[in-house]
Amino acid sequence: MNDLTKFELKGKTVLVTGGxxxxxxxxxxxxxxAGANVVLADLNLEASEKAASEISAQTGGTVIGVAxxxxxxxxxxxTIEMIVSKFGSLDVAVNNAGLDPKFDATVPTNDKQFENYPEEFIRKSLEVNLLGATLVAQASVRQMLKQGxxxxxxxxxxxxxxxxxxKIYPEGTQKPVDYSISKGGLVMLTKWLATSYASKGIRTNTMTLGGxxxxxxEDFQKKYGAKVPDGKMVGQDEIGAPLVFLASQASSGVNGCNLIVDHGFSAY
Ligand SMILES: NC(=O)c1ccc[n+]([C@@H]2O[C@H](COP(=O)([O-])OP(=O)(O)OC[C@H]3O[C@@H](n4cnc5c(N)ncnc54)[C@H](O)[C@@H]3O)[C@@H](O)[C@H]2O)c1
Structure with a gap:
């Protein structure tokens, strides 16, 4: 294996939630x-299967969609039992499923002030974004411990x-508190898993994305861009390679890190 082949995922099976x-x-x-067997897992079976078959047609790879x-x-x-019986292992779990709640300013209860923000929204985001990722990690770790x-x-x-x-969001569409606290929690989930399971051969990392x-x-892009060193949002073709890096042997020495892909937004 040379440095370039370390990026290859041939024979590896990757679960992507919110796939x-x-x-x-x-x-x-x-x-x-990169050669992985990919399992796209999402709430709706039809949507997962459609996405999987499109990617499979584009790449010639083995991609399946599950509910x-x-x-x-x-x-x-x-789902993990099915993955293991079909592919033999679960090598990588990507916790990508998430709710990115936006206010609908036309709904009277959705007052955009934090002090009136509905509790049910907070519970739901924490349930999907943070508890959901923790449950997927828990079940993945159970399987990964068997694999070593x-x-x-x-x-x-x-x-x-x-x-x-x-200030960069239009009135009524501010980024609410539940998104931030759930996404911040994932950084800590990473660190906890990284330190608790490294000795068992399980690595965990965060990939943090800008918009x-x-x-x-255009108006939003301008306001957002004014906060970024090179003025740009993240390109759709700029997120896959960093994930392949974290998912592959190329990052074998990387554990507990937060790989930030944001064009330097957070560097200010
Ligand atoms: N799009 C961005 O600019 C951006 C920036 C930073 C971080 N992110 C993060 O990236 C991830 C994906 O975002 P996206 O833009 O693709 O959003 P998206 O809404 O297009 O995709 C999220 C997916 O998660 C699925 N999902 C929701 N609840 C689920 C559940 N209970 N179980 C399984 N799947 C569920 C949804 O059905 C959806 O397909 C999110 O975690 C988001 O916070 C996105």
């Missing part, structure tokens, strides 16, 4: 390009490490 979503599909394609709710322990366990190796990547956000500048460009209004 039918925007970034889940981008991650799935990059992982399949899995990250808040449902039995569901996670059954494994790799977990938690997808966090700029707003899990920095407070949002609400990934996707039909954002």
């Amino acid at each position: 039918a979503g925007f970034l889940g599909q981008l991650f799935g394609k990059s992982l399949a390009d 899995m709710d990250v808040t449902n322990k039995e569901n996670i366990t059954t 190796n494994g790799n977990i990547v938690n997808i966090s956000s700029l707003y899990g490490i920095n407070g949002p500048d609400q 990934v460009i996707r039909n954002h209004p």
